Amino acid sequence: MTITAAYKDGREQAKCVCDECKDHGLKPNEVFVTCMHGDRKAKPEFQNNKTIIQKLHKLGWKIYPKGVVCDVCMAKRKEKKVSKTNVTKIEPNRQPSREQKRDIMLMLQDVYSIDKQCYTKSETDKTVADALENGIMWGWVKTIREDMFGPDGNEDDQLSVGEAHLWVDRTDTHIADLETKIKSFEKQVADMNRTLANIQACRKEVKGFLDTIQKLAKQ
Numbered sequence: 371m372t373i374t375a376a377y378k379d380g381r382e383q384a385k386c387v388c389d390e391c392k393d394h395g396l397k398p399n400e401v402f403v404t405c406m407h408g409d410r411k412a413k414p415e416f417q418n419n420k421t422i423i424q425k426l427h428k429l430g431w432k433i434y435p436k437g438v439v440c441d442v443c444m445a446k447r448k449e450k451k452v453s454k455t456n457v458t459k460i461e462p463n464r465q466p467s468r469e470q471k472r473d474i475m476l477m478l479q480d481v482y483s484i485d486k487q488c489y490t491k492s493e494t495d496k497t498v499a500d501a502l503e504n505g506i507m508w509g510w511v512k513t514i515r516e517d518m519f520g521p522d523g524n525e526d527d528q529l530s531v532g533e534a535h536l537w538v539d540r541t542d543t544h545i546a547d548l549e550t551k552i553k554s555f556e557k558q559v560a561d562m563n564r565t566l567a568n569i570q571a572c573r574k575e576v577k578g579f580l581d582t583i584q585k586l587a588k589q
């Protein structure tokens with residue numbers, strides 16, 4: 371049993387001990403999660419306890435039916451997997467097992483906001499599948515998410531959409547500003563043209579007057 375009921379600092383806690391550390395010759399990593407024991411002392415109940423799942427998920431730990439695995443050992447698993455994936459072939463039309471479906475459900479409860487009808491933060495079907503590993507494909511996450519939770523998208527996407535709206539609004543203000551300036555400039559140009567026409571008319575008049583005087587003087 372890797373998740374057991376424990377008392378620490380005078381509180382009811384769940385003690386989670388990594389199963390794999392000893393395989394690497396290390397002192398097993400352990401995490402204490404404050405949670406009421408109630409009648410949940412039996413391991414299967416502890417495994418489905420949301421507080422524990424969330425805490426472990428945050429720390430990068432994973433919960434498997436056989437036990438929990440710490441973040442350090444998960445990183446080691448990933449390294450191994452990378453070298454293995456080049457060899458393993460993906461069978462088409464593979465279906466998730468009941469256990470895999472339950473894993474997906476549990477993780478979705480953690481990272482999907484029913485209220486907002488989207489994933490929290492930057493989570494996606496793919497990040498859920500990647501986090502769960504255990505051969506889980508993101509297409510299965512998508513199916514279960516669509517069936518039981520809601521549409522795709524996440525909070526970060528919505529943030530970007532919000533930012534884009536802000537930009538459009540700002541640009542609109544600049545455009546209106548420029549339009550006003552152009553109109554005022556057009557008016558100034560028209561005024562200057564009118565003044566020029568007046569000066570030209572005036573010059574013509576004075577020139578005519580001067581010509582007349584010069585003609586009279588010659589006579």
Ligand SMILES: [Zn+2]
Pocket residue numbers: 388389390391392398399439440441442443
């Ligand atoms: Zn470990």
